[in-house]
Amino acid sequence: MPDDLFTGLNPAQQRAVQAVDGPVLVLAGPGSGKTRVLTHRVAYLIRALQVDPYQILAVTFTNKAAREMKQRLVHLVGEEAAYALTVGTFHSLCARFLRRDSVHLGRERDFVIYDGDDQERLMRRVVRELNLDEKKYAPRAMLARISSAKNELVGPAEYARLNRTYLDEIVARCYERYQQLLRQSNALDFDDLLVEMVHLFEQHPAVLGHYQRRYAYLLVDEYQDTNRAQYTLVKQLAAQRHNLFAVGDNDQSIYGWRGADIRNILQFEQDYPDAQVILLEQNYRSTQAILDTAQAVIAGGGKQKHRKNLWTDNGSGTKVSLHEGYDQDAEASFVADEIARLVASGEVSYGDCAVMYRVNAQSRALEEAFIQHGLRYQIIGGTRFYDRKEIRDVLAYLRLTANPYDNVALTRVLNWPPRGIGERSEAELTRWANELGVPLYQALREIEVGTSPFAARARSALLGFLANIDQILTMRNSLPLTDLFDAMMICLEVRETLLKEYDSEEAEDRWRNVQELRNVMNEYNHLPLESQLSTFLEEVALVAEVDKLEDKADAVTCITLHQAKGLEYPVVFLVGLEEGLLPHSRSLNEREQVEEERRLLYVGMTRARQRLYLCYAFRRATFGRSNITTRTRFLADIPKELLAQTKQQRKTTAPPAQSSMFTARSTIAGPPPKTAARPPRPAAPSSPTFAPGQHVHHPTFGDGVVVSSRLIENDEEVTVKFADKERRLLASFAKLEHLTG
Numbered sequence: 030m031p032d033d034l035f036t037g038l039n040p041a042q043q044r045a046v047q048a049v050d051g052p053v054l055v056l057a058g059p060g061s062g063k064t065r066v067l068t069h070r071v072a073y074l075i076r077a078l079q080v081d082p083y084q085i086l087a088v089t090f091t092n093k094a095a096r097e098m099k100q101r102l103v104h105l106v107g108e109e110a111a112y113a114l115t116v117g118t119f120h121s122l123c124a125r126f127l128r129r130d131s132v133h134l135g136r137e138r139d140f141v142i143y144d145g146d147d148q149e150r151l152m153r154r155v156v157r158e159l160n161l162d163e164k165k166y167a168p169r170a171m172l173a174r175i176s177s178a179k180n181e182l183v184g185p186a187e188y189a190r191l192n193r194t195y196l197d198e199i200v201a202r203c204y205e206r207y208q209q210l211l212r213q214s215n216a217l218d219f220d221d222l223l224v225e226m227v228h229l230f231e232q233h234p235a236v237l238g239h240y241q242r243r244y245a246y247l248l249v250d251e252y253q254d255t256n257r258a259q260y261t262l263v264k265q266l267a268a269q270r271h272n273l274f275a276v277g278d279n280d281q282s283i284y285g286w287r288g289a290d291i292r293n294i295l296q297f298e299q300d301y302p303d304a305q306v307i308l309l310e311q312n313y314r315s316t317q318a319i320l321d322t323a324q325a326v327i328a329g330g331g332k333q334k335h336r337k338n339l340w341t342d343n344g345s346g347t348k349v350s351l352h353e354g355y356d357q358d359a360e361a362s363f364v365a366d367e368i369a370r371l372v373a374s375g376e377v378s379y380g381d382c383a384v385m386y387r388v389n390a391q392s393r394a395l396e397e398a399f400i401q402h403g404l405r406y407q408i409i410g411g412t413r414f415y416d417r418k419e420i421r422d423v424l425a426y427l428r429l430t431a432n433p434y435d436n437v438a439l440t441r442v443l444n445w446p447p448r449g450i451g452e453r454s455e456a457e458l459t460r461w462a463n464e465l466g467v468p469l470y471q472a473l474r475e476i477e478v479g480t481s482p483f484a485a486r487a488r489s490a491l492l493g494f495l496a497n498i499d500q501i502l503t504m505r506n507s508l509p510l511t512d513l514f515d516a517m518m519i520c521l522e523v524r525e526t527l528l529k530e531y532d533s534e535e536a537e538d539r540w541r542n543v544q545e546l547r548n549v550m551n552e553y554n555h556l557p558l559e560s561q562l563s564t565f566l567e568e569v570a571l572v573a574e575v576d577k578l579e580d581k582a583d584a585v586t587c588i589t590l591h592q593a594k595g596l597e598y599p600v601v602f603l604v605g606l607e608e609g610l611l612p613h614s615r616s617l618n619e620r621e622q623v624e625e626e627r628r629l630l631y632v633g634m635t636r637a638r639q640r641l642y643l644c645y646a647f648r649r650a651t652f653g654r655s656n657i658t659t660r661t662r663f664l665a666d667i668p669k670e671l672l673a674q675t676k677q678q679r680k681t682t683a684p685p686a687q688s689s690m691f692t693a694r695s696t697i698a699g700p701p702p703k704t705a706a707r708p709p710r711p712a713a714p715s716s717p718t719f720a721p722g723q724h725v726h727h728p729t730f731g732d733g734v735v736v737s738s739r740l741i742e743n744d745e746e747v748t749v750k751f752a753d754k755e756r757r758l759l760a761s762f763a764k765l766e767h768l769t770g
């Protein structure tokens with residue numbers, strides 16, 4: 030036997046590779062080599078047992094994992110055999126099988142697969158057709174319910190039977206109609222791929238028999254995150270030969286919210302009574318320090334079945350760092366500084382580092398810090414902050430506010446928020462503006478005053494848009510940037526629009542992104558009023574551009590915790606370890622959901638090989654408001670002595686006085702920047718020392734602008750607009766400083 034199959038495997042792993050007949054469950058902790066064993070087992074089947082690679086089916090959790098597995102197998106078994114294997118995700122495999130066999134379901138082979146946008150458009154049609162109120166029955170929300178039903182293999186009829194509330198009835202009707210329309214278009218959505226496959230196997234035993242014979246060997250990675258439909262598929266395929274090899278870790282089950290059922294792995298032995306269960310206990314990925322810390326977190330969740338031991342002889346390594354930053358920007362800055370330091374020391378490269386977070390909006394602060402520090406980075410999965418739809422829409426309005434003649438910005442948001450301006454009206458407007466030889470905004474003005482080619486309905490919709498723009502324009506020169514922004518959000522009903530367009534969770538995420546943009550603006554409020562918006566837009570444009578030009582090779586990886594599953598990096602930063610983020614505020618109601626968040630943290634921690642940083646911020650601005658945070662409860666389960674704690678001194682200014690996206694923020698507190706020498710306050714001023722419009726600094730509330738000031742008794746009462754709100758202060762107590770510049 031060629032020995033490279035086994036040289037890299039310990040005895041337990043070798044046993045797992047060689048335990049060929051019958052079902053096998055490898056239940057083991059992170060980094061114990063489950064994925065490696067699965068890969069080697071494929072090679073073993075081919076090389077040692079002469080199994081035809083055509084008979085092997087391996088299921089991975091992501092397409093990326095499938096590609097990586099194939100690459101490894103090219104080395105182990107050669108190209109020809111590697112290409113004859115079937116490796117993919119449940120979805121990609123089902124799509125492939127259905128292309129071949131969906132005729133048995135009376136379906137054309139060339140069905141199309143609808144993505145999220147297509148689905149939404151279709152559901153919108155359904156909701157309208159059924160004369161339902163789109164506000165009450167948001168298409169996205171309907172789709173989310175239908176998706177859960179599909180993952181549970183519950184069809185429209187059964188859904189109607191099982192669910193009896195009024196809302197359920199509506200969902201059932203939408204579900205039924207949605208499926209009809211999909212069918213008419215010869216389309217399947219993602220969930221249908223699994224559902225149809227299960228149906229095909231149920232209804233056509235001959236087809237199932239074909240697949241059962243063909244795939245004599247089944248291997249499934251990340252088995253703990255299979256949902257009902259996937260679990261059923263595996264069961265169907267394995268029913269004859271029982272050659273199922275599943276690997277997983279119940280402590281890493283993190284997709285419950287998407288229908289994954291942890292019981293699938295816990296009940297493996299009941300499902301397959303002849304199963305062998307193999308435990309792997311040596312971790313090859315992480316240092317002892319990282320492992321101990323991660324174990325402490327998962328153990329804090331109490332006892333579970335199959336408690337696994339995990340040890341490593343990788344050495345104790347550097348202590349896990351626990352870092353408190355002042356706010357999310359300081360946190361990001363710390364991460365960037367630390368990465369720059371490690372890279373400069375020659376210890377690691379950018380590509381060795383990953384930053385993981387709970388929600389995509391958290392990447393904004395990181396992206397900016399990386400750009401400031403000139404660090405290469407890439408955002409995995411998530412769209413880069415400034416590329417997100419809601420951000421681009423809002424930015425388009427801001428661009429219009431700065432320059433109403435910006436045609437690109439104008440066409441982008443002409444019908445967002447939706448006001449019934451269709452493609453036809455837009456084309457007509459463009460044509461007409463060309464004819465008049467004026468920018469679109471000017472053409473809109475013309476509609477207002479004179480004759481235009483538009484029918485009454487289109488005309489009033491276009492004028493509605495114009496009225497919005499003009500209303501915002503009138504505020505442009507009188508409000509500080511963040512106030513202008515808030516007024517704009519109200520005028521355009523952005524939040525309400527998002528709630529209409531998306532289900533409540535997604536709308537909340539997108540609204541959070543929009544508010545994140547407002548957080549950025551805070552830093553421009555201190556500039557002269559007339560240059561705030563333009564400076565802001567200039568710098569945003571630069572950030573967006575720099576980002577595009579980046580060479581992605583050897584870049585820091587920014588990734589959500591959910592997407593980081595199965596991956597590993599020498600250096601890992603977990604940021605935002607605060608209550609409300611992790612555990613996410615959505616999960617606080619149910620214990621089981623909080624436990625899933627705990628596992629998510631565990632998954633994140635166990636991605637690290639050499640260095641792990643746990644970070645949280647003392648304050649965090651969410652939804653436009655900066656609040657003091659509470660660090661996540663899970664940190665309490667880590668014994669203090671396992672951690673090296675660092676804490677940023679409280680910043681004396683927040684936000685920094687002359688800040689912009691490109692002024693480096695120091696992570697360590699420094700003297701307040703650019704402050705005038707502080708004269709001792711005279712006890713009883715005879716005339717106000719503060720005047721409206723002056724920029725001032727307060728040790729606690731940060732920078733602000735004086736709104737008004739008046740003398741009272743023997744003091745001066747100053748009203749100051751700070752980043753968060755307006756405050757009335759007594760000058761003798763408030764220690765207000767005048768800011769120069």
Ligand SMILES: Nc1ncnc2c1ncn2[C@@H]1O[C@H](COP(=O)(O)OP(=O)(O)OP(=O)(O)O)[C@@H](O)[C@H]1O
Nearest residue numbers: 037038039058059060061062063064065313314595
């Ligand atoms: N016997 C071994 N000798 C040396 N390195 C090993 C051995 N087994 C696994 N490794 C290495 O340890 C790391 C973790 O392995 P792998 O990714 O397969 O773990 P896993 O159990 O799948 O982890 P996760 O649960 O996070 O998916 C990989 O870099 C792998 O190459």
Ligand SMILES: [Mg+2]
Nearest residue numbers: 063064065595
């Ligand atoms: Mg793995």
